[in-house]
Amino acid sequence: MSDPAFKSEFLKTLQARGYIHQITHPEELDEAAAAGTIAAYIGFDATAPSLHVGSLIQIMMLRRLQQAGHKPIVLMGGGTTKVGDPTGKDEARKLLSEADIQANIASIKTVFAKFLAFGDGPTDAVMVDNDEWLSKFGYVQFLRDYGVHFTINRMLAFDSVKLRLEREQPMTFLEFNYMLMQSVDFLELNRTRNCVLQMGGSDQWGNILNGVELIRRVDQKPAFGLTTPLLSTASGQKMGKTMSGAVWLNADMRSPYDYWQFWRNTEDADVGRFLRLFTDLPLEEIARLEALEGAGINEAKKVLANEATRMLHGAEEAARAAAAAQAAFEQGGLSADLPTHEIPAGDLEAGVQLADLMVAAGLAGSKGEARRLAQGGGLRVNDKAEADANRVVTTGDVADGVVKLAAGKKKIVLVRPT
RNA sequence: GGGGGAAUGUCCCGAGUGGCAAAGGGGGCGGACUGUAAAUCCGCUGCUGUAAUGGCUUCGUAGGUUCGAGUCCUACUUCCCCCA
Numbered sequence: 001m002s003d004p005a006f007k008s009e010f011l012k013t014l015q016a017r018g019y020i021h022q023i024t025h026p027e028e029l030d031e032a033a034a035a036g037t038i039a040a041y042i043g044f045d046a047t048a049p050s051l052h053v054g055s056l057i058q059i060m061m062l063r064r065l066q067q068a069g070h071k072p073i074v075l076m077g078g079g080t081t082k083v084g085d086p087t088g089k090d091e092a093r094k095l096l097s098e099a100d101i102q103a104n105i106a107s108i109k110t111v112f113a114k115f116l117a118f119g120d121g122p123t124d125a126v127m128v129d130n131d132e133w134l135s136k137f138g139y140v141q142f143l144r145d146y147g148v149h150f151t152i153n154r155m156l157a158f159d160s161v162k163l164r165l166e167r168e169q170p171m172t173f174l175e176f177n178y179m180l181m182q183s184v185d186f187l188e189l190n191r192t193r194n195c196v197l198q199m200g201g202s203d204q205w206g207n208i209l210n211g212v213e214l215i216r217r218v219d220q221k222p223a224f225g226l227t228t229p230l231l232s233t234a235s236g237q238k239m240g241k242t243m244s245g246a247v248w249l250n251a252d253m254r255s256p257y258d259y260w261q262f263w264r265n266t267e268d269a270d271v272g273r274f275l276r277l278f279t280d281l282p283l284e285e286i287a288r289l290e291a292l293e294g295a296g297i298n299e300a301k302k303v304l305a306n307e308a309t310r311m312l313h314g315a316e317e318a319a320r321a322a323a324a325a326q327a328a329f330e331q332g333g334l335s336a337d338l339p340t341h342e343i344p345a346g347d348l349e350a351g352v353q354l355a356d357l358m359v360a361a362g363l364a365g366s367k368g369e370a371r372r373l374a375q376g377g378g379l380r381v382n383d384k385a386e387a388d389a390n391r392v393v394t395t396g397d398v399a400d401g402v403v404k405l406a407a408g409k410k411k412i413v414l415v416r417p418t
Numbered sequence: 419g420g421g422g423g424a425a426u427g428u429c430c431c432g433a434g435u436g437g438c439a440a441a442g443g444g445g446g447c448g449g450a451c452u453g454u455a456a457a458u459c460c461g462c463u464g465c466u467g468u469a470a471u472g473g474c475u476u477c478g479u480a481g482g483u484u485c486g487a488g489u490c491c492u493a494c495u496u497c498c499c500c501c502a
Binding site for chain 1: 447448449452453454455456461462463464465466467468
C-alpha cells in the first residue's frame with residue numbers, strides 16, 4: 001500500500017504506530033479527519049464472555065481516534081452474533097442463544113470504559129447494539145431494501161465466501177447473509193450518527209468494503225474503511241492464544257498477574273511493534289527501548305508489561321504484578337501477590353497427595369498430567385524438583401505460611417492453608 | 419426422489435490389514451541451552467493406578483456377527499458430490 005503523507009493527526013498517528021493495513025479512500029478520509037470531528041466505529045461480536053488480546057488492537061485504535069479528537073462508536077454485535085461471521089472459518093459456529101449473547105455483551109462492555117471516555121459530548125465514546133435495528137426488519141422488507149444492492153456474483157468473489165467454497169466446505173444461507181447485515185450496520189450508523197468510517201481487522205476488509213459501497217450507492221455519501229494488519233507474533237503464532245489458553249481481557253478470566261506475564265513473555269522481535277500498538281508511550285521513548293540489545297531488551301518487555309497492564313487493570317494491579325514477578329523470577333523469593341490457592345488447614349494436617357494438590361491448584365489438568373510433569377522434572381515444591389507426584393504434602397512443607405508449587409518455570413501457585 | 423462418498427484420540431489435520439490406547443504431523447506441555455525471548459535438540463501429550471504386569475473409557479448414534487470390531491452387517495443422524 002502506498003505511503004501518503006497524511007495531514008490529519010489521526011491517520012498520522014495510526015501510520016506511525018503501525019495500525020494501518022488498508023484504507024479505502026486514503027486522501028478523502030485524511031481530508032475529512034483533518035477538517036473536523038468524524039465518527040468511526042468498530043464492531044465486536046459477542047461470541048464469548050470476554051474479548052481477548054486479539055481484539056485489543058481494535059480497541060486501541062478507537063482510543064487513538066478519541067485522542068485525536070474524534071468520536072468512537074463501539075458497536076456490540078447483538079444482532080449479527082445471532083447469525084455468525086463466516087469469515088476465516090471452515091464451519092459455521094454453533095448458534096448462541098439470545099440469553100447467552102446478552103450475557104456476553106454485559107460482560108464485555110466493562111472493558112471498554114478502561115480505554116475510552118464515554119459520555120454525551122461530541123468526542124465522547126458511545127456504545128450501541130446492532131440488535132436494535134437488525135431485529136426490527138421483516139424478511140421481505142430487508143430483501144427489498146437491501147438485497148437489491150448486493151449481487152451474488154460479487155459476494156461469491158469475497159474471500160470469506162470464496163475460501164469456504166474452494167475448500168469444499170458448506171456455507172449456509174444464514175452465514176451468507178452476515179455481510180449484508182454488517183453492511184446495513186454501517187449504513188444505519190451513517191444515517192443516525194453520521195458515522196463515516198468503519199475500522200476492523202484485515203479479515204474484515206470484504207465486509208467493510210461492502211458497507212462503504214452500500215452507503216456510497218444508496219445515499220451517495222462518503223464513507224470509508226480502514227483495516228489493521230493481522231496480528232501474529234514474529235515467529236508466526238496467532239496472537240492471543242498462548243500457554244494457558246486465550247488471553248482474556250476480563251480480570252476474572254485472566255488475572256492481572258497472568259496478563260502482565262503475557263506481555264513480559266513477548267518475543268524480542270515484537271517488542272517495538274507491540275509498544276507502539278499497545279501503549280501510549282511516545283515514539284521516541286519506544287525507539288530507545290526497542291534499540292536495547294541482548295538481555296537488555298528485557299527492560300523493554302517489562303515496560304511493555306507494565307504499561308499494558310496498567311491500561312487495562314490500573315496502576316495498582318500493574319505494580320503488584322510487577323512486584324510479584326520480580327520476587328518470583330529475579331530473587332527466587334515469595335510474594336503474596338503470586339496466584340494463590342487456599343485449602344483447609346485440616347486437609348494439610350492429614351496430608352494431601354501432591355498430584356491431587358497440583359490438580360486442585362490448577363497447575364495440572366489431571367493427576368496423570370501431574371505425574372508426567374513430575375517425571376519430566378517440571379514439578380517443583382518449594383523450588384525443589386519433585387519426581388514423585390504420589391508424595392504426600394503435609395504441614396511440614398509449609399514455609400512462610402505457604403507451600404510453593406510450580407509447574408515449569410513460569411507457572412507458580414502458592415498453596416495457603418486457611 | 420435416485421446414485422456415490424465422508425464422519426477417527428472431546429485442539430486441529432490425518433493413517434488405520436479383525437487383536438489398537440490406535441501410525442504420522444501441527445498445536446500444547448515439560449526439560450536442556452539462554453535472557454521469564456526466538457531458533458535448535460530431547461521427552462511427554464485418554465482417565466486411573468503400581469516397585470511393576472494392570473484396570474477403565476475412546477474412533478458420528480443405536481443394535482448385530484465374532485473368542486475379539488475403528489475395521490464386517492443392519493438401521494439412524496449429519497455433511498459433501500453427481501443426476502432429477
